[in-house]
Amino acid sequence: MARKKQFNVGSKMRHLITNINPRSPISEQYRTVRTNLQFASVDNEVRSMLLTSAGPAEGKSMTTANLAVVYAQQGKKVLLVDADLRKPTIHYTFRLDNLRGLSNILVGETTLEETVGTSDITNLDVISCGPIPPNPSELLGSRRMQAFIETVKEKYDMVIFDMPPVLAVTDAKILANYVDGAILVVRSKKTENEAAKQALEALESVHANVLGVVLNDRDKKEANYYYYYGS
Numbered sequence: 316m317a318r319k320k321q322f323n324v325g326s327k328m329r330h331l332i333t334n335i336n337p338r339s340p341i342s343e344q345y346r347t348v349r350t351n352l353q354f355a356s357v358d359n360e361v362r363s364m365l366l367t368s369a370g371p372a373e374g375k376s377m378t379t380a381n382l383a384v385v386y387a388q389q390g391k392k393v394l395l396v397d398a399d400l401r402k403p404t405i406h407y408t409f410r411l412d413n414l415r416g417l418s419n420i421l422v423g424e425t426t427l428e429e430t431v432g433t434s435d436i437t438n439l440d441v442i443s444c445g446p447i448p449p450n451p452s453e454l455l456g457s458r459r460m461q462a463f464i465e466t467v468k469e470k471y472d473m474v475i476f477d478m479p480p481v482l483a484v485t486d487a488k489i490l491a492n493y494v495d496g497a498i499l500v501v502r503s504k505k506t507e508n509e510a511a512k513q514a515l516e517a518l519e520s521v522h523a524n525v526l527g528v529v530l531n532d533r534d535k536k537e538a539n540y541y542y543y544y545g546s
């Protein structure tokens with residue numbers, strides 16, 4: 316069981332709005348994403364998904380963590396996995412020490428039971444990245460990764476993976492083959508249209524089941540406008 320951090324992680328501390336303030340309009344938006352995903356996967360049950368984006372800092376990790384929380388709040392048994400083995404952040408969000416994580420499982424050093432951490436949130440377990448490996452793509456494409464996904468899908472109702480940017484490295488494209496669906500996070504006013512298009516094409520080129528696009532950081536006024544009209 317991953318231990319909780321005893322020391323202050325300072326500026327790297329991240330807060331989960333869906334946990335701190337579940338009634339806020341932002342939390343409501345995350346629940347809307349959850350509902351839309353459930354409608355999008357009505358024919359083929361989605362039990363594992365990854366989130367990626369075209370480039371860095373578009374809000375992948377924040378969206379992944381909040382989505383995991385709203386699924387758990389719905390009573391689903393959820394596992395959140397930090398599969399960004401290059402720039403991991405999930406351990407900061409959940410204040411885990413990251414001494415053990417996915418990378419240890421993938422090299423056969425630890426078992427799932429030894430590695431999984433509990434969060435303060437009911438129904439939500441977390442696997443952080445663990446020590447950063449020199450060969451992330453190779454590990455994510457390994458047979459151990461496939462076996463890991465099969466195992467966790469039996470134990471959890473929903474498994475959600477945080478990934479690196481899809482245009483920068485191949486990791487998300489590799490994992491897209493092993494999970495039931497992929498979500499693209501696009502940051503309003505930051506992501507170039509062309510980059511978003513290329514990111515979608517990159518996922519489609521590996522026959523990923525693209526479940527949808529999450530528009531992050533949309534203008535508040537604009538968001539209220541659409542919210543009012545129920546869009």
Ligand SMILES: Nc1ncnc2c1ncn2[C@@H]1O[C@H](COP(=O)(O)OP(=O)(O)OP(=O)(O)O)[C@@H](O)[C@H]1O
Pocket residue numbers: 368370371372373374375376377378399402404478479480531532533
């Ligand atoms: N809608 C938002 N409003 C305010 N801050 C945001 C928003 N979305 C993301 N951020 C901030 O932007 C930074 C990057 O977010 P996050 O780490 O979730 O992105 P990422 O896509 O996972 O980045 P990376 O490519 O480095 O993994 C964080 O400091 C986060 O708090």
Ligand SMILES: [Mg+2]
Pocket residue numbers: 375376377399402404477478
């Ligand atoms: Mg991230």
